[in-house]
Amino acid sequence: MTSAGIVALDHIAVVVRDIEASLAYYTCTLGLPIVSDEETEASGGARLVFLDAGNVMIQLISPLRSTGPIAGHLETHGEGIHHLCFAVGDIKGAIAALVPEQDVPVEIGGRGRRTAFLPNRTDGVITELTETAARIAPSD
Amino acid sequence: MTSAGIVALDHIAVVVRDIEASLAYYTCTLGLPIVSDEETEASGGARLVFLDAGNVMIQLISPLRSTGPIAGHLETHGEGIHHLCFAVGDIKGAIAALVPEQDVPVEIGGRGRRTAFLPNRTDGVITELTETAARIAPSD
Numbered sequence: 001m002t003s004a005g006i007v008a009l010d011h012i013a014v015v016v017r018d019i020e021a022s023l024a025y026y027t028c029t030l031g032l033p034i035v036s037d038e039e040t041e042a043s044g045g046a047r048l049v050f051l052d053a054g055n056v057m058i059q060l061i062s063p064l065r066s067t068g069p070i071a072g073h074l075e076t077h078g079e080g081i082h083h084l085c086f087a088v089g090d091i092k093g094a095i096a097a098l099v100p101e102q103d104v105p106v107e108i109g110g111r112g113r114r115t116a117f118l119p120n121r122t123d124g125v126i127t128e129l130t131e132t133a134a135r136i137a138p139s140d
Numbered sequence: 141m142t143s144a145g146i147v148a149l150d151h152i153a154v155v156v157r158d159i160e161a162s163l164a165y166y167t168c169t170l171g172l173p174i175v176s177d178e179e180t181e182a183s184g185g186a187r188l189v190f191l192d193a194g195n196v197m198i199q200l201i202s203p204l205r206s207t208g209p210i211a212g213h214l215e216t217h218g219e220g221i222h223h224l225c226f227a228v229g230d231i232k233g234a235i236a237a238l239v240p241e242q243d244v245p246v247e248i249g250g251r252g253r254r255t256a257f258l259p260n261r262t263d264g265v266i267t268e269l270t271e272t273a274a275r276i277a278p279s280d
Binding site for chain 2: 002003004006007008009012014016022025029030031032053054055056058077078079080081083084086098121122123124125
C-alpha cells in the first residue's frame with residue numbers, strides 16, 4: 001500500500017454507447033470473463049459490466065439516461081477509455097491524503113463499494129477511488 | 141490465459157507533455173514507485189516511465205519529437221489516458237487470434253519487449269500488445 005493508501009489499480013473504465021454491442025469484443029475476441037453486470041445510481045446512473053483481465057478489471061460503462069457525467073462525456077468525446085480507479089482500504093483517509101481540504105462526495109458505486117471521483121486534474125486523467133470492502137450487495 | 145493468449149493487463153499509458161512535471165503527482169502524491177525510465181524508437185520515439193500500481197503498471201509516455209503518433213495525439217487530444225496494453229506470451233499468435241488476415245507491425249518497445257498496436261477500433265480504445273519476455277535489455 002502506498003502512502004496515500006492505494007492498494008492496487010482496481011479497474012480501467014471504458015465508456016460505450018451500447019454495452020451489448022461492445023461486450024462481444026471483450027468476451028469473445030479478447031476472451032475476458034464477466035465478473036459483474038449491474039446498474040448504479042452513481043455517476044448519474046449507469047450500467048456497469050466488469051470484465052476480469054487477470055490482474056485488474058476492465059469496466060464497461062454506459063449511461064442509463066441522456067443526462068449526467070457519463071452521457072455528457074459520450075456526447076463530447078465519444079466512446080473510449082474514461083477513467084482509472086484505484087482500490088483503497090479507507091476511502092476517507094485516501095481522499096484526505098490525496099486532496100486535503102477539498103470536499104469530495106462519496107457515493108455507493110459498482111459492486112456495492114464506496115467510491116469517489118477526485119477533482120479533475122489538468123492532465124486529463126479522470127481518477128476514481130473505490131474502497132476494497134463492499135458496503136452493500138451489488139444489484140444484479 | 142484467455143483464448144487470445146492474453147495473460148494480464150500489462151499497463152495503462154498516459155500521454156503527458158512533460159514527464160518531469162507529471163512525475164511528482166504519481167510518485168509523491170500517489171506514492172507509486174518508478175520501475176523503468178527509458179527512451180524507445182517505437183511509436184515515433186518516446187520517453188517511457190513505468191510506475192508500479194501494485195498489480196499493473198502505469199506508463200507515462202511523452203514524445204521525443206514534434207512528429208509521430210504520440211505527438212499527434214497530444215496535439216489533437218491533449219494529455220490523458222492513451223492506450224491499454226495487454227501482456228501476451230506469444231505476440232505473433234495473439235495478433236493472429238485477434239486480427240486474423242491483418243498485417244500488424246511488431247516493434248521493440250518499452251522494457252525491450254516486442255510490442256504491437258492493434259488496428260484502431262471504432263470504440264476509441266487504442267490497444268497494444270506486449271510480449272512478456274524481453275528480447276533486448278531496455279535502455280536506461
